Amino acid sequence: MRAKKKLPKTKQTKKAKAIKTVPVKETAKKEPPKEIGIFLCSCAEEISKTIDFKSLTNSLQSLKDAETAPLCHLLCQEKDLDFLTTTIEKGKFKKVIIGACSPQNISKVFEKSFREKNLSPDCFEIVNIREGCAWVHENDSSGALNKAKALFTSVLEKVRNSEIISTRKALVESSAVVIGGGIAGIAASFELAEAGVKTYLLEKKPYIGGIAAKIGRVVPTDDCALCTAFLDSNNLEICRKCLYRSRIDTLENLTIITQAEVKKLNGSPGDFSVSYEALPRYVDTKKCILCKKCEDVCPVGDIKEFPYSTNSRKAIYLPSPQAIPRGYVVERELCPPECRKCEEICPTRAIDLSQAKEAKEIKAGAAIVATGMEMFDASPLKEYGFGRYANVINQVELARMLDPDGPTLGIPVVPSTGKPAKKIVMIQCVGSRDKYHEYCSEICCIFALKHANLIKDTTGAEVTICYIDLRSHGNFEKYYTEAREKWVNFIKGRPSEIAEDPLTKELYVSVEDSLLNQDLKVPADLVVLSSALIPSQGTCELSKVSNLNLNQYGFIKEYYGKNRSNETESIGVYVAGGSSGPKNIPVSIAHAGAAAAKAITAIKKQEALRKLKTAKVNDDLCIKCEICIKVCPVHAVEGVFADESPILLTKPPKVNELVCVNCGQCSAYCPTGAIQAKNYNRESLFAQIEGILKNNPISPKIVTFLCLECAYAAMDLVGLQRLNYPASILPIGVPCAGKVSMLDIFKSFELGADGVLVGGCQTCHFKNGKELMTTQVEFAKSIMEMIGIDKERLDFFITAIADNRKFLDKAKNMTERVKKLGS
Structure with a gap:
């Protein structure tokens, strides 16, 4: 064995030798503080009597980035609510997860409390462990516990992947525009102007009144149609006068623009633009004194409304004795080109035959469509x-x-x-x-x-x-x-x-x-x-130059016929009278008044605060296929098209943040995943699916996507009635059933789901969600057959809150069916 060579002794080595070696204790690395806090509410033991909170707490404490706070018994009550907000105020947690009753039942309570403490109302998520778990699995405490763990894990993944929701202030234009000068348009304009809103009334014809101006006596009062009710500010009395006596055209806040053809209606809530073409009337109604001299000298006569008419008119004429605006109009195409007799004889120089059509634009905070109806050509x-x-x-x-x-x-x-x-x-x-x-x-x-x-x-x-x-x-x-x-x-x-x-x-x-x-x-x-x-011709024409949708009969489509019949699917644009369907005069006027009230409410805010919880386009992934533009129910996805082609996008579309409702329908149909809904993007949803399935001993496991409108509420009502169904139903809330894509369905199967159930609303709050959902599910079923997965493992249901037992029946039947197919 080779001897080690001894090093020469130096001062340094002597010094080193003199140091006594002391063993160093390894100190544990200090863990960073956990940013997510979990608060459990026993709901006065309504939850904890079914779910073992001790076991649940032990499970939650193992989560790496979340800390479980001390148990609360009534988080919705002042004492525990104060504890929750104070804990967040001190900066202990950036986000919190609350295990309590349904978010649809309690969210507003927490939001209000957070605002009062100047905390973000978006910093919490609620896990539904009462209606969605404890109350429906009272006879299955083990299943209730395992389901609660899975729900917490899923929501934790959602919180981890969520983005901060910013807000944006937008100024609201202080004026309104009413398109259509029939009885409903007049009523809406009157209400707006009386409320102090600067109002523009656009009418295609030379006078206002629509059909009502032509039909003489009307029901139910058996007098003339064109009556208006207005406030006599001197006596504080409501008076009734016809258009002729009321002189609605002299109202301080009302501007009547006749012979106006709307060419474009676009914009965002509070900031609309109406482009129109003003055709020449050739007579300044402010100067016209109705002296009739122009009519007397006009050489073009014997113009009849109908061949059998017993009276006739000239090329320059007063549309009717009650006509508003109060002035003559010239039908110039009937005049000899060189004739200027009316212009020469007019004592006030009100006539100008050299007038030409002009392109104009109006800015408005709200728009009301009152384009009316007409009689079918038989x-x-x-x-x-x-x-x-x-x-x-x-x-x-x-x-x-x-x-x-x-x-x-x-x-x-x-x-x-x-x-x-x-x-x-x-x-x-x-x-x-x-x-x-x-x-x-x-x-x-x-x-x-x-x-x-x-x-x-x-x-x-x-x-x-x-x-x-x-x-x-x-x-x-x-x-x-x-x-x-x-x-x-x-x-x-x-x-x-x-x-x-x-x-x-x-x-x-x-x-x-x-x-x-x-x-x-x-x-x-x-x-x-x-x-x-x-529907009137004007209704059809307007739909082509705006984002207004028509119903199956060609009338303006109401947002929701039961209680939002004055609103359209374009936020901030309202509908009045016969433009949304046949109505008599009293109903048309009432409908117009309601539309005006909504427009006034929007305009009087002067400033709109909008949460920017909206979809976003990844330009690098976008292939400019335009599917998102066509699918969007509120026309929030806007594209820039080439001048030579209205169907060729020049660059990826953008999302109008003031219009988007974050329903997610666009993301379900995007072929590249370029457009994703805020906090419901593909990665977040996949993570939630994995969280609800991973290490979950429940069998079978059925991932249940529920629209957060009616379908989720139907589940809640089943819970409130304490009607039991199997713990196999594992709910994940989505903004709309139309958000659920085939990718989400197949990802669920890939991650271990034994079945997938999708629940949508009887009447979709976002227009086409029901149809889009059924299309995705049926297409997925056809693919499942091809790849060897039994299509019976996938199903959907459509329900309303009042019909909540549809969810109960489907939950039971689906579980039994999947059990027979095997896990």
Whole structure:
């Protein structure tokens, strides 16, 4: 063995030798403080009597970045709530997880308390261990405990992956715009202006009033249609005056713009832009004194509203005696190009024939759409001869005849002869409740009854009404009673044909009277069709230049017909009157007033504070396929298109943060995952799925995605009733069932789920969630068959809160089915 060479002794080595070696104790590394706090509430032992809190606490203490706080008994009450907020105030935790009752039941209590202490209301998540666990698994304490552990682990993953939600202040424009100057548009404008809101009323025609300006007397008051109620500020009294006497055009906060064609409506809540084209009127209504001199010298005359009209007008004319704006209008295309007689004779120089159309824009904090409705052109019903037989007209034409200021000065005439009509037949439900329009137009029966009574009062002509059902609901029944008393004839049956005598032009209406069981041929010199009321042309045109959606019948789609019928799917844009469906005048005015009230509420805030809990696009992943633009229910995803092509994106789309509702539908359909919902992105959801399944001894394990609207609430109500279902149902809340994609479904199976259940709402709060969910589930099932997974392991259900037992039944049935298939 080789001897070690001795080192020479030096002063340094002597010194080193003199040092006494002391063993160093290894000190444990100090762990960083845990940023997530877990607070458990026993709910006065309502939860802890089923779930073993000692075992649950031991399990939660093993989590690496979360610390369990001392047990509380009533976290929603002042003492424990103060303990919770004080602990956060001291900076001990940045985020907290609260194990208590349902978040849908208690979230607002915590949010309010946090705001009072100037804490972020977004720093907590709630684990539903009462309605969603303890109360529904009272007979399965082991299952309840294991499910509670899984729920906490899942929510912890959500908290770990969550981002801070910032807020943004947005100024609200102090003005409003109303599109459409019919009875509803006038009512809405009046309410807005009276409330001190600067209001712009845009009307396509040269005057306001819509259909109501043409139909003379109306129900239920049997007087003129154009009445307005306004506040007499001197006497603090509500007065009723017609448009002519009220001079609504002189209201301080109201600007009426006629002959305005809307070209674009876009923007965000509180900041809308309306681009329109102002066509020339050629007459300054502020200068016009209605002297009629221009009309007297106009060489272009004998212009008739209808061929049978007994009165006529000139190329420059006053639309009606009550017309607002108060001034003449020139139909310039009828004038000889060189003629300027009206311009030369006008004593106030109100006429300027050199006017041209102009492009203009209005900024507004809210918009109300009141584009109205119109009568269906019945010419496709060949059997009725509308458009072929001169003596077949519709109810609006008859109303014009019955108007004392109308084309026949209040007398219904036979169009082919101009003589007073003696035998009049009215046919109900023409183009309504049939293949053309399946809905009832609601007010056609009242139209017919009112007109029948007026005819009996004015001319005494014989009137027959052919009907399927007479629908004179409520107080309108008096018109039917009155018509019977005046000997109006009623035949229950839909006429099969109208024939015309080519020589005399007399008409014959063939109809089967179902009450008499007899075929009849009723002679008439005038037939009036009660045609369906359909969306106006202006409604269809506006939908093309805005983000407004139409319903299946072509009317403006209401956000929710039951209690948000004044709102559209474009936040901040409201709807009034017949533009969302047929309505009579009283209902239209009430509807308009409600729309105005909502617009006033939005505008008067002056400043909107918006949580930016919105989707975001990753430009690097985006392939500009436009799917997100098409899927978004509120049109929050906006794209920039090439000038030469309206379908070619020039760059990745952006999300309008003031419009997005973070429903997640876009992310479910994005092929690359480029767009993701805030705090519900793919990684976060996958982590929640893994958290709820990992080390979970429950068998079978069924991942249950529940929309946080009705489906989750249905689960809550089952819990509140303490109706038991298996602990196998492992719920994960999502903003909308339409957020759940095939990737989420297959990821659940990959991570150990034995089954997947998806729950959506009967009426989706985000428009298409129900349809998008069913599409994803059905497509996933087809793929499961191809890859050898039994499709019975996947299912969905649709429910409303009132029908919460659908969730209960589906939970039980799904568990039994998956058990039979095996874990």
